[in-house]
Amino acid sequence: MKTPNDEKWTNKKISRRDLLKYTGIGAAGVAIGTSGLGGVMKAMGYDVFEPFADNNIANKVNFYGNHQSGITTPVQTNIYFASLDVLFSSKEELQELLQLWTPLVVRLMNGELMVNSSTNTRIPTGDTGEAEGLGASNLSITIGVGPSLFEKLGMEHLKPAELKDLPHFPKDQLQKEFTGGDLCIQACADDPQVAFHAVRNLVRAASGKVAIKWSQAGFNSFPVDGGTPRNLFSFKDGTVNPSITDEEDLNKVVWVDKGWLKGGTYLVVRKIQMHLETWDRTSLKDQEATFGRYRDSGAPFGKTKEFDDFDVEVKDSNGEYIMPDTSHVHLARKSGARMLRRSYSYASGVMSNTGVHDAGLIFISFQKDPLQFTTVQNSLGRMDKMNEYITHRGSAVFACFPGVQKGSYLGEALFKAL
Numbered sequence: 001m002k003t004p005n006d007e008k009w010t011n012k013k014i015s016r017r018d019l020l021k022y023t024g025i026g027a028a029g030v031a032i033g034t035s036g037l038g039g040v041m042k043a044m045g046y047d048v049f050e051p052f053a054d055n056n057i058a059n060k061v062n063f064y065g066n067h068q069s070g071i072t073t074p075v076q077t078n079i080y081f082a083s084l085d086v087l088f089s090s091k092e093e094l095q096e097l098l099q100l101w102t103p104l105v106v107r108l109m110n111g112e113l114m115v116n117s118s119t120n121t122r123i124p125t126g127d128t129g130e131a132e133g134l135g136a137s138n139l140s141i142t143i144g145v146g147p148s149l150f151e152k153l154g155m156e157h158l159k160p161a162e163l164k165d166l167p168h169f170p171k172d173q174l175q176k177e178f179t180g181g182d183l184c185i186q187a188c189a190d191d192p193q194v195a196f197h198a199v200r201n202l203v204r205a206a207s208g209k210v211a212i213k214w215s216q217a218g219f220n221s222f223p224v225d226g227g228t229p230r231n232l233f234s235f236k237d238g239t240v241n242p243s244i245t246d247e248e249d250l251n252k253v254v255w256v257d258k259g260w261l262k263g264g265t266y267l268v269v270r271k272i273q274m275h276l277e278t279w280d281r282t283s284l285k286d287q288e289a290t291f292g293r294y295r296d297s298g299a300p301f302g303k304t305k306e307f308d309d310f311d312v313e314v315k316d317s318n319g320e321y322i323m324p325d326t327s328h329v330h331l332a333r334k335s336g337a338r339m340l341r342r343s344y345s346y347a348s349g350v351m352s353n354t355g356v357h358d359a360g361l362i363f364i365s366f367q368k369d370p371l372q373f374t375t376v377q378n379s380l381g382r383m384d385k386m387n388e389y390i391t392h393r394g395s396a397v398f399a400c401f402p403g404v405q406k407g408s409y410l411g412e413a414l415f416k417a418l
């Protein structure tokens with residue numbers, strides 16, 4: 001039986017072909033074709049370019065500001081990280097995509113539906129719906145561009161010199177299915193479904209224009225009394241980091257201070273498998289020597305509290321380093337380079353070839369120059385005792401746009417520099 005609403009839409013005579021064209025969800029997720037993305041999105045009900053404002057509901061991260069969210073935002077419990085390839089070849093289409101995404105990101109971070117719900121049941125809904133009723137859940141969304149994008153769109157002259165693929169590191173076993181990408185969406189939230197929903201719907205809104213190259217979900221669990229989360233080796237991870245409120249230090253370590261990326265930063269992501277079975281067969285003494293920190297307290301060797309300062313050069317009465325010179329922390333600190341780490345654990349079933357856990361760390365760091373990451377990784381090199389227990393499987397680097405002021409859009413500075 002037809003409802004009056006169905007009747008109304010039937011009279012509009014939307015053909016199946018039109019429907020697929022408008023929604024971009026044809027048989028094989030076919031490209032939208034020649035119609036502009038904005039026009040298609042309007043037809044779907046998205047309010048393209050509408051200047052949405054941050055709302056002030058509970059558990060809400062603000063979108064507008066000098067920097068994008070998800071960088072100095074307090075770490076949430078969940079991440080869904082997606083690396084995308086673009087399916088277009090003009091800079092105009094990139095601009096259109098970013099103009100489309102901006103108000104949608106505001107809505108998602110506001111805990112709102114992508115599109116106000118429609119009563120028309122004959123077309124797919126504008127929002128996939130699984131985040132309904134879940135609130136904002138402190139969702140943050142961080143968008144970045146990879147080195148390959150600039151070549152694809154003929155914009156090499158605007159590619160910052162610092163934005164290039166990371167060098168090959170001695171112990172790397174990178175798989176191309178977890179490596180690189182033209183764009184990234186980092187969605188972090190205090191609910192896994194909210195983070196996933198954000199990426200799913202942004203990609204869906206850009207159907208035919210972008211394709212997911214690889215993605216990874218992750219989690220962080222916080223002690224009931226607060227404090228630093230533990231990684232899957234059970235050590236507190238994230239202790240030594242720049243303070244997220246010390247703008248002066250963040251300017252030194254994280255924020256780019258020149259060119260169109262001013263106020264932005266570089267995101268390095270590494271998918272690092274952690275060999276949990278091997279770790280679990282290792283004595284606590286050796287585990288602690290791997291990091292140079294005690295497992296329970298998180299304190300550095302020779303100290304009692306997690307946040308106690310330490311000097312890696314200090315030796316005991318036998319002339320031995322108190323913090324072993326092959327320990328992860330000794331080598332990382334000795335490099336002299338700093339970064340803002342914002343990592344998440346992952347557990348994705350078992351490795352089909354070996355039957356061991358497919359689990360580890362989605363290592364994410366933000367820095368004003370990817371060279372900071374490279375310097376630390378080179379210092380860890382072949383010496384890091386942790387190498388026995390980890391394998392780097394994926395890698396990518398992205399330039400994350402500066403923050404957005406109301407009336408502007410993600411990446412506007414890049415297009416102003418054209």
Ligand SMILES: C=CC1=C(C)c2cc3[nH]c(cc4nc(cc5[nH]c(cc1n2)c(C)c5CCC(=O)O)C(CCC(=O)O)=C4C)c(C)c3C=C
Pocket residue numbers: 231233235236237238239240241270272273274291293328329332333338339360361363373376377380390
């Ligand atoms: C190249 C950068 C880094 C990679 C890759 C990396 C991987 C990695 N780290 C841990 C666990 C811990 N890391 C810790 C400290 C630490 N790690 C890095 C850099 C990389 N880690 C830095 C710069 C630091 C801080 C060094 C300092 O100055 O003190 C710690 C100790 C606690 C803490 O400070 O967070 C742990 C634990 C894992 C498991 C891992 C890959 C799987």
Ligand SMILES: [Fe+2]
Pocket residue numbers: 328332
């Ligand atoms: Fe580390």
